[in-house]
Amino acid sequence: MEDLKEKFKAKAEKLGAEIKTILKEHGNKVVGQVQLSQIYQGMRGMTGLVTETSLLDAQEGIRFRGYTIPELREKLPKAPGGTEPLPEGLFYLMLIGELPTEEDVQHVTAVLQRRSHVPNHVFHTIEALPLNTHPMTQFVVAVMALQTESQFAKKYSDGLNKKDYWDVVFDDSMDLIARLPRVAAYIYRRKYKFGDHIQPNGLLDWAGNFAHMLGYEDDKFKKLMRLYLTIHADHEGGNVSAHATHLVGSALADPYLSFAAGMNGLAGPLHGLANQEVIKWIFEMQAALGTNTPDSKQIEEYVKKTLSEGKVVPGYGHAVLRQTDPRFTAQMEFGKKYMPDDPLVNTVWKIYEVVPPILQSLGKVKNPWPNVDAHSGALLVHFGMREYEYYTVLFGVSRSLGVLASLCWDRALGYALERPKSVTTDLVQKWLKGEGEIWGD
Ligand code: CMX
Secondary structure, eight states, rough: HHHHHHHHHHHHHHHHHHHHHHHHHHHOOOOOOOHHHHHHTTTTOOOOOSSSSSEEETTTEEEEEEOOOHHHHOOOOOOOTTBBBBBBHHHHHHHSOOOOHHHHHHHHHHHHHHHOOOOOOHHHHHSSOOOSOOOOHHHHHHHHHGGGGGGGHHHHHHHHOOHHHHHHHHHHHHHHHHHHHHHHHHHHHHHHHTTTOOOOOOOHHHHHHHHHHHOOOOHHHHHHHHHHEEEEEEOSSSSSSHHHHHHHHTTTOOOOHHHHHHHHTSSSSSTTTTTHHHHHHHHHHHHHHTTTOOHHHHHHHHHHHHTTTTOOOOOOOSSSSSSSOOHHHHOOOOOHHHTTTTTHHHHHHHHHHHHHHHHHHSSSOOOOOOOOOHHHHHHHHTTOOOOGHHHHHHHHHHHHHHHHHHHHHHTTTTTTOOOOOOOOOOHHHHHHSSSSSSSOO
């Protein structure tokens, strides 16, 4: 642990000094222009944040510290006999900025194993919720219950020097990442497996142990979890879950509170909840058509019906991407390798042929291509995990890696309270008539 922390400290001091120089020499350079439409329409394309862990290109997709998903699948260390990267390795890469060695990853796995104890009151808190509570609500409630363990909150209350914020945020982040699989698996087994809980296996990696506690021992499912928890980890800083975590953290809310805020955002159907919506939509389509293997014409008609009812086609479109999401492609490759004849997976591939031209023909959808959520559920169903309301929890466990690595950087670099300027439409109307300005001081 000290190793990782010391490495992080050295990297953060170096970057902190570089940012100081950048700001001293170029702090008043103008970055782009803001259009009125951007202020009203979700700030698309407006550069307003710095996030070190990953960068999204509209055409090429995500790069984590410069590495694409295919590169990560090749270069990151794998479990013995494994084919997919260990997500701990991606966490190391995002945190330290360098590809980890096998030993580095073993170290992170061991640290997470050591820190994974979940206090009993967290399980009692989950148990107090009605069984029909949505798994994402249970997940956020459990994270909030874990907040009693925050070292940052305790030390801040005792009086903490601002130079040391990062140190305790680092510890809280490691603890939280370590504990999430246990909490998430508990929610799954409670809701769907009659409370028949499975104890952790201290010899397994973070994702492998999660698969084990969920109750899926098939080695291929463990491989899927390693891939899944790697590709969902980060998508630069402006997406709702990353931005919410960063924003709430900027008020010096501790990592538990900040991460819970991000997870509330992830639970929205335009963001992470889309993975449950995709499978729900496909199951409903199968029921409506009376077949598990709809042909292209049937899918086309169902898509048109969905659109005519004023609904979105879940799993398609993106606020930044303008191509097929490489996270979709990685999952498609996994499917072609391990389950090429699975009917549901094949339906997902057929939908991929049918949907883009239909969305394109609407003339307003900026990205007709599939995103990560269009594929993930079908792979889970293949292994028997049909409980689609749970899927966003898996996404959330993975997303902890990116947003908490970023939170460590935010505090290490001393980033400020985030507080953009907002305006009223009345002020905008006056500005358009030449009566005053809409920008702040
Ligand atoms: N189906 C139908 N209409 C769609 C659509 C889709 N999949 N994607 C976009 N549109 C529509 C929008 O609703 C919008 O319509 P209005 O002008 O009538 O409001 C129009 O096309 C323009 O939208 P856009 O600029 O292309 O997309 P946004 O940046 O506003 O939104 C997103 C992006 C992802 C919310 C949107 O594409 C969507 O709703 N997709 C379906 C939900 C989904 O898959 N979300 C998961 C995203 C990945 C993730 O975060 O996990």
